[in-house]
Amino acid sequence: MSTIVSLPDQSTATMPKRSYLNAEYGLKSWLLTGDHKRIAILYLISITFFFFIGGAMAGLIRLELLTPQTDLMAADTYNKLFTMHGIVMIFLFLVPSVPATIGNFLIPIMVGAKDLAFPKINLLSWYLYLAGGIFTLAALISGGVDTGWTFTTPLSTHYLNTHVITAGLGIFVAGFSSIFTGLNFIVTIHRMRAPGMTWFRLPLFVWSHYAASVLMVLGTPVLAIALVLVILERTIGIGVFDPAKGGDPLLFQHLFWFYSHPAVYIMILPGMGVISEVISTFSRKRVFGYTAVAFSSVAIAVFGFFVWEHHMFIMGVSNYSALVFSLLTMLVAVPSAIKIFNWAATLYKGSITFETPMLYAFGFMGLFTIGGLTGVFLGSLGMDIHLTETYFIVAHFHFVMVGGMLMAFLSGVHFWWPKMTGRMYPEGLSKLAALTTFIGFNLTFFPQFIVGYLGMPRRYAAYPPEFQVLNVLSTAGATVLGVGYLLPMLYLTWSLKYGKIAGPNPWQATGLEWQIQSPPLTENFIETPVIDYEAYDYEWLANKTKNEVQTVG
Amino acid sequence: MHLISPVLWQFLVNWLEHFALFPPEASGIAPYADALYFFLILISLVGMVLVVALVGGLSILYRQEKNPVATQIEGSTLLEATWTIIPLALFMVTFVWGALLYFRIYDPPANAMNIYVVGKQWMWKAEHPGGQHEINALHVPTGQPVRLTMISQDVFHSYSIPAFRVKREVIPGRYTTVWFTPTKPGTYHLFCTQYCGTLHSQMIGEVTVLTPDDYQKWTAGSTSGMSLAQNGERLFASLGCASCHNGAADARGPNLAASYAGRVQLSNGSSATVDDAFLRDAILNPTMHTMAGYAPIMPTYQGQISEEGLIDLVEYIKQLNTNYRVQQTANTTQVPSGVQQTAPAASGMVKP
Numbered sequence: 001m002s003t004i005v006s007l008p009d010q011s012t013a014t015m016p017k018r019s020y021l022n023a024e025y026g027l028k029s030w031l032l033t034g035d036h037k038r039i040a041i042l043y044l045i046s047i048t049f050f051f052f053i054g055g056a057m058a059g060l061i062r063l064e065l066l067t068p069q070t071d072l073m074a075a076d077t078y079n080k081l082f083t084m085h086g087i088v089m090i091f092l093f094l095v096p097s098v099p100a101t102i103g104n105f106l107i108p109i110m111v112g113a114k115d116l117a118f119p120k121i122n123l124l125s126w127y128l129y130l131a132g133g134i135f136t137l138a139a140l141i142s143g144g145v146d147t148g149w150t151f152t153t154p155l156s157t158h159y160l161n162t163h164v165i166t167a168g169l170g171i172f173v174a175g176f177s178s179i180f181t182g183l184n185f186i187v188t189i190h191r192m193r194a195p196g197m198t199w200f201r202l203p204l205f206v207w208s209h210y211a212a213s214v215l216m217v218l219g220t221p222v223l224a225i226a227l228v229l230v231i232l233e234r235t236i237g238i239g240v241f242d243p244a245k246g247g248d249p250l251l252f253q254h255l256f257w258f259y260s261h262p263a264v265y266i267m268i269l270p271g272m273g274v275i276s277e278v279i280s281t282f283s284r285k286r287v288f289g290y291t292a293v294a295f296s297s298v299a300i301a302v303f304g305f306f307v308w309e310h311h312m313f314i315m316g317v318s319n320y321s322a323l324v325f326s327l328l329t330m331l332v333a334v335p336s337a338i339k340i341f342n343w344a345a346t347l348y349k350g351s352i353t354f355e356t357p358m359l360y361a362f363g364f365m366g367l368f369t370i371g372g373l374t375g376v377f378l379g380s381l382g383m384d385i386h387l388t389e390t391y392f393i394v395a396h397f398h399f400v401m402v403g404g405m406l407m408a409f410l411s412g413v414h415f416w417w418p419k420m421t422g423r424m425y426p427e428g429l430s431k432l433a434a435l436t437t438f439i440g441f442n443l444t445f446f447p448q449f450i451v452g453y454l455g456m457p458r459r460y461a462a463y464p465p466e467f468q469v470l471n472v473l474s475t476a477g478a479t480v481l482g483v484g485y486l487l488p489m490l491y492l493t494w495s496l497k498y499g500k501i502a503g504p505n506p507w508q509a510t511g512l513e514w515q516i517q518s519p520p521l522t523e524n525f526i527e528t529p530v531i532d533y534e535a536y537d538y539e540w541l542a543n544k545t546k547n548e549v550q551t552v553g
Numbered sequence: 554m555h556l557i558s559p560v561l562w563q564f565l566v567n568w569l570e571h572f573a574l575f576p577p578e579a580s581g582i583a584p585y586a587d588a589l590y591f592f593l594i595l596i597s598l599v600g601m602v603l604v605v606a607l608v609g610g611l612s613i614l615y616r617q618e619k620n621p622v623a624t625q626i627e628g629s630t631l632l633e634a635t636w637t638i639i640p641l642a643l644f645m646v647t648f649v650w651g652a653l654l655y656f657r658i659y660d661p662p663a664n665a666m667n668i669y670v671v672g673k674q675w676m677w678k679a680e681h682p683g684g685q686h687e688i689n690a691l692h693v694p695t696g697q698p699v700r701l702t703m704i705s706q707d708v709f710h711s712y713s714i715p716a717f718r719v720k721r722e723v724i725p726g727r728y729t730t731v732w733f734t735p736t737k738p739g740t741y742h743l744f745c746t747q748y749c750g751t752l753h754s755q756m757i758g759e760v761t762v763l764t765p766d767d768y769q770k771w772t773a774g775s776t777s778g779m780s781l782a783q784n785g786e787r788l789f790a791s792l793g794c795a796s797c798h799n800g801a802a803d804a805r806g807p808n809l810a811a812s813y814a815g816r817v818q819l820s821n822g823s824s825a826t827v828d829d830a831f832l833r834d835a836i837l838n839p840t841m842h843t844m845a846g847y848a849p850i851m852p853t854y855q856g857q858i859s860e861e862g863l864i865d866l867v868e869y870i871k872q873l874n875t876n877y878r879v880q881q882t883a884n885t886t887q888v889p890s891g892v893q894q895t896a897p898a899a900s901g902m903v904k905p
Contacts, residue, residue: 382654
């Protein structure tokens, strides 16, 4: 039961003559494409654009918080910045990040299909995303919106005259793009698996995307309903949330968090899928406890729907309902712990190398563990009273979303970059970027735990002077973090032309996507593959005859 | 360092002198909250060290140079069970501990003194029963449980005193409460922690904890001369409440004397306890709870009374034991629509 896997000689690798990238030329061939791989690239470009917009706002926020007074900008400007930062980062970057780019590219290949079940809906989903993005940008350019990304009523319905409706419509439309992506994944995974590809031969990446897709399809409509009600309340005053008309402002928060808590898992589950693939590949070893990891994704998706009230423990909900939701919150923490331990156990008796995707994956494990454990602080009722609505919670969800999800995204982008483009990224620079990101991230967000326990409220443009030092540290960290994010942007673009040619399977990974040429053909497989081996079967890979690699030309 | 940059040097010295990892513990509950916090930090540290040791240790032990051949392992049910059950057990301990703390913070004792708080964009108004009014400040004595009954006049706010480790959302249209026993004299931060619009970060203030003696002095020195109940009585008369709620046998409205905290029968067959929230609803939304035996003829006072005015009325009804003065007022003052003339000047102002 042992395998020797040696990396192929890359100097002899050649670029395939035909691939999805050169199958057709011209802007039209991209904008009207039905190819999941091209749509993934379109998504990658657009989410990167929005990531840097959201990132620039984060930079301005940190700059303002360098001093205790509001000196860089007016309080209103600050409020608009953190609102737009949240909206752009969550709805236009984190939710589509891994699923719509890496997932879109890989799910059909991983299950052995030629495309997603509904290629045109897939393209429509990108256009909806773009429309949502344009609405959001319109709200930004026409003066911004300052509700906070949570759109809390009655503030958003009666007390602000900024562009709430435009921004709300943007999120509403972008929500449908995520529903369509989820729908496409579910149908593809159910109906289009290649012969022999049973559920338990699927890579864990597919399992976690399946779980996330269920959340997208069931959760997002509730957000759409909540936003429509906010818009109706603003325009014609239907009074669902207005206490003066007998409405209940707290109802909005129930509706909003019914989506927005599962949304956290929509964001993190696909990232966990990436980590499973990366850890296995660079340990040359199957993922420890495959079924436990697969079912923990499902468990997260199921429990994830029943914890939303933990955002409202201090909001005058019944003490006994808070009890139930706190218990369920503790339960949802367990599957995440299971995953972390299984990944760690995968390393045991592996043959480990430390390429950039692996470094990002290690970063994910460390930061996500801190993010998850601080989530237990907040899920614990009595502790939540002191910690909620402070910088502690800001630090917590940035550890999960940025420390966890963004690390996973970058890990995945580096890991599959050779497959997507056919070229390698520069290894030395990318390791430097991974390290910079990790250091910058910790410096930015760790001080926020301390300043949060000291009581500094979130969303404050000005703060008491005794919190300044910790805020200065945080801003310094954000500068480092910014460099860490700009680097990949630059060297990945550079590698498109100058990167080394990768060859079909530079990592000697077992996934189906690595058994075809890089970059793949438009139809992915020349003939439908027949699967007679488990996921992460390195022995099968070692015995596989070399000329089975399908390269055309 | 001080030779290179005196400013930076000042900054660092200043920081080291004031460096704190924890806010002051100034309430009875704070040590309990901190104890749970330390427990949580402890299990986080253990978890973190374990993960770092596993990942780091295994990476070094099984790096490719050392172990060129990977050994394939399926998994282990025993290990899966171990790392399911141990975290679950720890999380359950956290859950029970946290729940006990939560119920302690949100269940005020019966002997707590009550202070009303009204939140509005962007200020905190505290009203003591004796008629002391404070803006963005709160004076409380040590050793005495204090309950805050809070309501918002516009959007969601949140009343947070980090040094007491308590916080509660202040919601429009609904009373919420929180309580604490201050233990250490001093001044502490008061924050609004729920984002509430432009000047959210200016909706801050100071909580001053005084010794009981000092508190007595403060109370005597800062009264406006009228208690909340007295303001309420004026408002009761000026709004013409007494024309129906006068306790007479043929009165069109229910008798309010000694009604507070009692149970009443509603016309839909259910019963309800008369508390602050019930009285507030009965004034603003009279049809919401129509009393058995009375016609639903009371007009709504929505938009006519401020939150402070409602608090005055509630305080008045709380202390109303007999209808003697109500009837006296009803018989002597003829106020056709003279709200403006008779409205009290201090607070509980009727909206024009």
